[in-house]
Amino acid sequence: MKKKVLLMGASGSGKTSMRSLIFSNNPASLTSRLGATIDVEQNHVRFLGDLILNLWDCGGQDSFMDSYLTTQRPTIFQQVGVMIYVFDAESHEPIKDMEYYRDCLEGLRYFSPEAAIFILIHKMDLIREPQQLLDKRRQELQEVSGDVSIQLFGTTIFDQTLYKAWSSIVHTLIPNASILSKHLSIFAQACGATEVILFERTTFLVIATSSSGTGVASSAVPTYAKDGSDHQLEPTRYERTSELIKAFKYTCSRVREEFHTLELDLHDFSAVLDELTKNTYVLVILHDPTIETAAVKLNIRLARSKFETLQADSLN
Amino acid sequence: MAANHVSYDATSSNGRASRPPLNGSRHSSSSIQRTKVLVLGLRRSGKSSIQQVLFNNLPPKQSFYLEPTYRIVKTQIDTVVPLELWDTPGHATPESIGIPIGQFRSLIFVIDIRDLYNQPITKLVSFVTAAYQSNPDINIEVFVHKSEKLQEDDKIENFRHIQERVTDRLLDLAPEYENIQPNFYLTSIYDHSLHEAFSRVLHKLIDSLPYLEDMLNVFCANSQSPKAFLFDTKSRLYVATDASPVDTATHNLCCDYLEMLTSFGTLYKSTASTSRHSPPTTSEDPQLLSSNGASLTPSPTTSTGVPPQSSKKHPKEMFYPSAATSLHPSTPGTTLTYHEITSSLALLALVPTSVYEGRRGLLEYNVVFFREGVQEICDVEKETREGG
Ligand SMILES: Nc1nc2c(ncn2[C@@H]2O[C@H](COP(=O)(O)OP(=O)(O)O)[C@@H](O)[C@H]2O)c(=O)[nH]1
Numbered sequence: 088m089k090k091k092v093l094l095m096g097a098s099g100s101g102k103t104s105m106r107s108l109i110f111s112n113n114p115a116s117l118t119s120r121l122g123a124t125i126d127v128e129q130n131h132v133r134f135l136g137d138l139i140l141n142l143w144d145c146g147g148q149d150s151f152m153d154s155y156l157t158t159q160r161p162t163i164f165q166q167v168g169v170m171i172y173v174f175d176a177e178s179h180e181p182i183k184d185m186e187y188y189r190d191c192l193e194g195l196r197y198f199s200p201e202a203a204i205f206i207l208i209h210k211m212d213l214i215r216e217p218q219q220l221l222d223k224r225r226q227e228l229q230e231v232s233g234d235v236s237i238q239l240f241g242t243t244i245f246d247q248t249l250y251k252a253w254s255s256i257v258h259t260l261i262p263n264a265s266i267l268s269k270h271l272s273i274f275a276q277a278c279g280a281t282e283v284i285l286f287e288r289t290t291f292l293v294i295a296t297s298s299s300g301t302g303v304a305s306s307a308v309p310t311y312a313k314d315g316s317d318h319q320l321e322p323t324r325y326e327r328t329s330e331l332i333k334a335f336k337y338t339c340s341r342v343r344e345e346f347h348t349l350e351l352d353l354h355d356f357s358a359v360l361d362e363l364t365k366n367t368y369v370l371v372i373l374h375d376p377t378i379e380t381a382a383v384k385l386n387i388r389l390a391r392s393k394f395e396t397l398q399a400d401s402l403n
Numbered sequence: 404m405a406a407n408h409v410s411y412d413a414t415s416s417n418g419r420a421s422r423p424p425l426n427g428s429r430h431s432s433s434s435i436q437r438t439k440v441l442v443l444g445l446r447r448s449g450k451s452s453i454q455q456v457l458f459n460n461l462p463p464k465q466s467f468y469l470e471p472t473y474r475i476v477k478t479q480i481d482t483v484v485p486l487e488l489w490d491t492p493g494h495a496t497p498e499s500i501g502i503p504i505g506q507f508r509s510l511i512f513v514i515d516i517r518d519l520y521n522q523p524i525t526k527l528v529s530f531v532t533a534a535y536q537s538n539p540d541i542n543i544e545v546f547v548h549k550s551e552k553l554q555e556d557d558k559i560e561n562f563r564h565i566q567e568r569v570t571d572r573l574l575d576l577a578p579e580y581e582n583i584q585p586n587f588y589l590t591s592i593y594d595h596s597l598h599e600a601f602s603r604v605l606h607k608l609i610d611s612l613p614y615l616e617d618m619l620n621v622f623c624a625n626s627q628s629p630k631a632f633l634f635d636t637k638s639r640l641y642v643a644t645d646a647s648p649v650d651t652a653t654h655n656l657c658c659d660y661l662e663m664l665t666s667f668g669t670l671y672k673s674t675a676s677t678s679r680h681s682p683p684t685t686s687e688d689p690q691l692l693s694s695n696g697a698s699l700t701p702s703p704t705t706s707t708g709v710p711p712q713s714s715k716k717h718p719k720e721m722f723y724p725s726a727a728t729s730l731h732p733s734t735p736g737t738t739l740t741y742h743e744i745t746s747s748l749a750l751l752a753l754v755p756t757s758v759y760e761g762r763r764g765l766l767e768y769n770v771v772f773f774r775e776g777v778q779e780i781c782d783v784e785k786e787t788r789e790g791g
C-alpha cells in the first residue's frame with residue numbers, strides 16, 4: 088500500500104530536518120548541514136513493511152510555491168493521504184506564510200478532500216512563551232481553515248514533541264491500528280504487564296499501545312494501567328521513549344554496533360524492549376516485582392507469529 | 404594524603420540563585436575533608452559552563468545564558484572523592500584567591516582554543532609558578548576548550564601550538580620548571596570530550612584508584628569482558644576502568660547508555676504506588692527481594708578462587724538495579740551491562756552476549772564480588788575523610 092504525504096511550508100521552516108531525523112536516524116545536531124531543497128524531493132520510505140510512504144518534501148522558496156499553486160497544482164495535490172504543513176515559529180513573514188497555507192488548503196480541498204491535515208508550529212525551542220504562541224496560532228489557523236479539521240502540534244527537533252506529532256501522523260495512515268491495540272492489551276494481561284507499547288522499527292514511532300482502546304496513539308492524558316492496579320504514568324512517556332531509543336540507536340551506530348534489545352530491572356519498574364515482528368519493537372513495562380523479565384522475553388518470542396499476521400492485517 | 408589539607412569551611416557564595424545548587428551540596432557536612440580544585444581561565448573561556456554541564460545537568464546550549472562570575476564560587480561535589488571546586492572570575496590572580504595556591508590538589512586552566520594570544524598563557528604561568536613554590540606535586544590540567552568550534556586540522560594545530568607555548572614559557576622562566584608536566588585535553592561541552600577529560604582529572608585525586616583498577620581487571624578477566632568502567636552515575640564521570648586502553652567511542656557509548664538509562668528510569672515510574680522493592684529487611688531469603696530471576700546468591704564458580712566475604716554493612720538482600728542492552732542481533736554479539744554498585748556508582752561492562760546469556764550466574768557472581776570490594780573501599784575512604 089502506498090500513501091502520498093505532502094510536506095509543505097516556507098523554505099527554512101525545518102521540513103527536511105525533521106524528515107531526516109524521523110526517517111534516517113540523523114541526530115538533530117547535523118541538520119544544519121543539510122542543503123536547501125530545490126523544487127520537490129520525492130522519497131519513498133518503507134514503514135511497517137508493506138506501507139510505503141511517498142514523501143513529497145516541497146522546497147518552499149517563493150518561486151516554487153508560486154508554481155505549486157498554478158501549473159503544478161494537480162500534480163502536487165492529487166491523491167494526497169496526509170498534508171503536513173510546517174510553520175516556522177519564528178517566521179518573519181507570518182502574513183505570507185498564512186497566504187500560502189490558505190492556497191495549499193484550497194488545492195487540497197479540490198484535489199484530495201479526504202486528506203488529513205497536520206499543522207506543525209516548528210522550532211518551538213526558540214520561543215520564550217510557547218503555550219501563548221500555540222494558542223494564538225491555533226486560533227488563527229482554525230479561522231483560516233474554516234470547517235476543515237486540522238490537528239496542530241508545537242514541535243522542535245530538539246525534544247520529544249516531534250515524535251509525538253509524527254506518531255499521530257503515521258497513525259492516520261494505519262487503518263486498523265485498533266486491532267493491534269486490542270491484542271497488545273491481551274498480551275499485556277498475559278504478561279502481567281502494566282503497559283505494552285508497539286514501535287515501528289526504523290522510526291521508533293509509536294504505532295499502538297495496550298492502554299489506548301481506540302488505537303489512537305495519544306498520550307495527552309495520564310494512563311491508568313491495564314493490570315488492574317492504579318499506576319499513573321508520565322503522560323509524555325511514549326514520545327520520550329521514541330526519542331531516547333532513537334538517540335541511543337544513533338550512538339550505537341557511531342561505534343559500528345547495532346542496537347538490538349534492552350532490559351531493565353530498576354527500583355520502580357522493570358522493562359523489556361525487544362523485536363516483536365520484522366518491522367516492530369515492543370516495550371513491556373512491569374511494575375509487579377514477582378514477574379521475571381525472562382518470562383516476558385519468552386512470551387514475546389511466542390507472540391511473534393501472531394503479531395506478524397495482525398500487523399499485515401492492520402494495513403488493510 | 405587528605406590529612407595535609409587545611410580544613411576549610413566552605414561557605415558557598417552562590418551567585419546563581421536561579422538554578423538549584425549543584426548536586427553535591429546535599430551532604431554539606433563541613434566536617435569531611437574535601438579535595439580542593441581551582442578552576443582558572445580568562446573570562447568567557449567556559450569555566451562556569453564546564454562545571455554546570457558536568458555537575459548540574461545544564462543543557463550545553465543553555466550555557467549561553469550563564470551569568471558572569473564576579474567572585475570566587477565554591478561548590479561541593481560528592482564523587483568518590485568529596486571535591487570542592489573553586490570557580491573564579493577572569494581577573495583572578497594568585498594573590499586574590501585567598502588561600503595559598505599550594506593547598507589545591509589540582510589547577511584546571513581553561514583556554515578557548517581560538518585564543519592564541521599571550522594573555523591566557525601569561526595567566527596560566529603566573530598561577531603555575533605560584534603553585535609550584537609551595538606544592539611541587541600539584542596537578543596542572545589544561546583544558547583547551549570549545550574545541551568543537553574548529554575543523555579537525557585547525558583543532559590539532561591550535562592544540563599543539565598552545566601546548567608548545569606553555570612549555571616554552573615555563574622553561575624560559577627557570578630550568579627547574581622542566582619538572583612541571585601540565586596535562587592537556589581538548590574539550591567541549593557539546594560532546595563527551597569534557598567528561599573524558601574531567602574523568603582523567605578526577606583519577607589523580609582518587610587515592611584508592613589502584614585498588615579499584617585491580618578489581619576491574621579481575622572482573623574483566625573473569626567475565627571475558629574487553630572493557631569495563633566504574634561510573635559516577637550522576638555526573639557520568641568514570642571513576643576507574645580496567646587496564647585495557649580507553650577507546651573514545653566506547654567511552655561515549657557508555658556515557659550515552661548511562662544517560663539513556665537515567666532518563667528512561669523516570670518515564671515509567673508510577674506516581675500512584677511507592678517503590679515496588681521494599682527497603683532491606685532482616686529477611687534471610689534473597690529471592691524475596693531480588694526479583695526477576697537474577698538471584699544474587701553467589702553460584703559456585705571456578706573462575707574466581709576467592710569466595711566473596713559477606714559484608715555486614717551492606718546486606719546482600721538489598722536490591723541493586725541492573726540493565727543490559729544487546730548491541731548486535733547475531734552472535735557473537737556484544738552486550739553492554741549496567742549494575743548499580745553503590746547509590747552513586749555503577750559498573751558498565753561490555754561482555755560477549757554468549758557470556759551474558761549463557762553464563763549469567765557467573766556474571767552475577769562476579770558483580771557481587773566486585774560490589775563488595777568497592778563498597779569496602781568506599782567505607783574505608785569515608786572513615787578516613789571523616790576521621791581526618
Ligand atoms: N532552532 C531550531 N532549528 C531548526 C529546527 N528544525 C530545523 N532547524 C534548522 O532550520 C534550518 C532549515 O531547516 P531545513 O530542514 O533545511 O528547512 P526546509 O527548508 O523547510 O527543508 C536548518 O539550519 C535546521 O538546522 C528546530 O526545531 N529548531
Ligand SMILES: Nc1nc2c(ncn2[C@@H]2O[C@H](COP(=O)(O)OP(=O)(O)O)[C@@H](O)[C@H]2O)c(=O)[nH]1
Pocket residue numbers: 444445446447448449450451452453464465466467468469470471472493548549550551552590591592593
Ligand atoms: N562553542 C562553545 N561554547 C562554549 C563552550 N563552553 C562554554 N561556551 C560558551 O562560552 C561562553 C562563556 O562561558 P562561561 O562558562 O560563562 O565562561 P567563564 O567566564 O569562563 O565562566 C558562554 O556563552 C558559553 O555558552 C564550548 O565547549 N563550546
Ligand SMILES: [Mg+2]
Pocket residue numbers: 099102103104122123124144146
Ligand atoms: Mg528542505
Ligand SMILES: [Mg+2]
Pocket residue numbers: 450451452470471472490491492
Ligand atoms: Mg564564569
